[in-house]
Amino acid sequence: MSSAFTGSSRVDVDNSTAQLPRHTYISPAILNLERVYEQNRQLLQKKDGAKVPDPITIPQTKGKPRLLLMGQRRSGKSSISGVVFQKVSPSETLFLESTARIHKNNLSSFMEFQVWDFPGQIDVFDNPNFAFDMDAIFGEIGALIWVIDAQDDYLEAVARLNNTILHLQRSYPHINIEVFIHKVDGLSDDYKLDIQRDVTIRIQDELSDQGVENAPVSFHLTSIYNHSIFEAFSKVIQKLIPRLGQLEAMLTNLCRTCRFEKAYLFDVTTKIYIATDSTPEDMASYEICSDYLDVIIDFTQVYGNWQRSPDWRKHLEQAPWMQPLEDQVACERAESGMVLSDAQRPIMLREVDRFLALVAIMKEGSYEKMPQINMNVDVVVKGLTEFFEITKPKETRTTTETIAGRAAGGWIND
Numbered sequence: 152m153s154s155a156f157t158g159s160s161r162v163d164v165d166n167s168t169a170q171l172p173r174h175t176y177i178s179p180a181i182l183n184l185e186r187v188y189e190q191n192r193q194l195l196q197k198k199d200g201a202k203v204p205d206p207i208t209i210p211q212t213k214g215k216p217r218l219l220l221m222g223q224r225r226s227g228k229s230s231i232s233g234v235v236f237q238k239v240s241p242s243e244t245l246f247l248e249s250t251a252r253i254h255k256n257n258l259s260s261f262m263e264f265q266v267w268d269f270p271g272q273i274d275v276f277d278n279p280n281f282a283f284d285m286d287a288i289f290g291e292i293g294a295l296i297w298v299i300d301a302q303d304d305y306l307e308a309v310a311r312l313n314n315t316i317l318h319l320q321r322s323y324p325h326i327n328i329e330v331f332i333h334k335v336d337g338l339s340d341d342y343k344l345d346i347q348r349d350v351t352i353r354i355q356d357e358l359s360d361q362g363v364e365n366a367p368v369s370f371h372l373t374s375i376y377n378h379s380i381f382e383a384f385s386k387v388i389q390k391l392i393p394r395l396g397q398l399e400a401m402l403t404n405l406c407r408t409c410r411f412e413k414a415y416l417f418d419v420t421t422k423i424y425i426a427t428d429s430t431p432e433d434m435a436s437y438e439i440c441s442d443y444l445d446v447i448i449d450f451t452q453v454y455g456n457w458q459r460s461p462d463w464r465k466h467l468e469q470a471p472w473m474q475p476l477e478d479q480v481a482c483e484r485a486e487s488g489m490v491l492s493d494a495q496r497p498i499m500l501r502e503v504d505r506f507l508a509l510v511a512i513m514k515e516g517s518y519e520k521m522p523q524i525n526m527n528v529d530v531v532v533k534g535l536t537e538f539f540e541i542t543k544p545k546e547t548r549t550t551t552e553t554i555a556g557r558a559a560g561g562w563i564n565d
């Protein structure tokens with residue numbers, strides 16, 4: 152078997168333990184990596200004098216990166232949260248009511264996330280009526296997503312954003328600030344880029360006037376009416392994944408070994424891709440893989456949880472077959488791996504666990520090599536499973552479950 156891992160990024164899978172249920176055996180290597188991961192996490196929090204969250208102040212959120220959605224009223228924050236995390240269709244957001252209080256959502260996914268949607272009228276740094284507990288809001292490492300309505304006058308939004316960045320730089324310099332220049336659907340490409348340039352310059356000028364250099368601010372052009380919002384969230388989330396480089400190296404090696412054009416590791420719940428290989432970003436590939444994932448999810452939601460009744464099971468196991476149903480199935484992963492042929496370029500999907508799926512676009516003619524490809528993908532899937540076992544907080548570790556079993560997971564609204 153040719154390994155998908157080569158050179159320094161090789162990950163050895165311990166075959167002697169591969170058969171054991173994951174919750175009963177944790178190898179010394181995993182324990183060691185776990186310790187290193189925890190140390191890194193703590194170091195990162197202490198870096199640059201950033202405040203380490205006090206476990207007494209925010210006990211229930213420890214270890215959960217938080218995404219804060221802020222911006223002016225009607226800029227689109229609740230719509231973004233609904234479309235990306237709650238499968239709301241864009242047209243359903245048209246008549247959303249204004250948010251009156253902070254909405255907190257927990258996502259149980261490959262990582263534990265929190266998304267806080269702030270009402271547009273609240274300015275946490277400049278609120279005469281109420282003093283916010285800043286540690287409770289900004290204590291955990293995460294990202295602040297500032298939404299600017301590109302179809303409206305954005306000068307006030309930019310001024311508030313500048314004020315927010317300056318406050319954050321003083322006490323929480325590690326927080327990534329992600330500016331979503333939103334509602335760009337219907338705007339011409341030139342106009343979009345003009346707005347992005349204008350907003351960037353206004354922010355950079357103000358920050359350098361105030362002596363702030365290298366603030367972690369990134370800009371994304373987004374709309375809920377196309378894939379751009381998922382693409383932007385993918386970039387935001389990727390920055391929060393410890394050792395993303397290792398994930399990317401795994402996928403890059405897989406692409407090289409299996410002659411894949413592009414491979415994505417998707418979070419199944421949100422369709423955010425949390426890693427991809429090192430070839431240049433390609434929106435069209437992302438769209439096709441994401442749509443394909445959608446089809447599979449819809450399909451498994453209809454058929455995946457199908458439970459056979461005991462009587463029917465007994466019927467299937469009697470003559471002429473005379474063996475347990477599990478032994479009659481040729482390939483236990485048949486439901487996880489599928490190949491669709493799109494203009495001679497097959498797409499393959501392989502479930503990693505209940506939250507993650509690997510989706511790849513193969514090159515023309517690679518279909519004949521499926522047995523070898525499957526073996527390589529198997530190795531990578533084991534490596535990925537191990538990676539996330541290490542980086543997950545202990546209490547959220549689960550045994551490997553299927554996409555079909557995903558229905559149990561998902562969102563909890565506060």
Ligand SMILES: Nc1nc2c(ncn2[C@@H]2O[C@H](COP(=O)(O)OP(=O)(O)OP(=O)(O)O)[C@@H](O)[C@H]2O)c(=O)[nH]1
Pocket residue numbers: 222223224225226227228229230231241244245246247248249250251269270271272333334335336373374375376
């Ligand atoms: N054209 C367009 N409209 C959008 C987009 N995203 C949101 N909207 C619309 O913008 C309006 C306001 O959206 P909301 O999500 O309620 O805005 P909000 O920022 O949560 O508003 P507050 O709760 O008042 O702070 C809704 O009518 C949405 O349909 C987008 O990408 N494009």
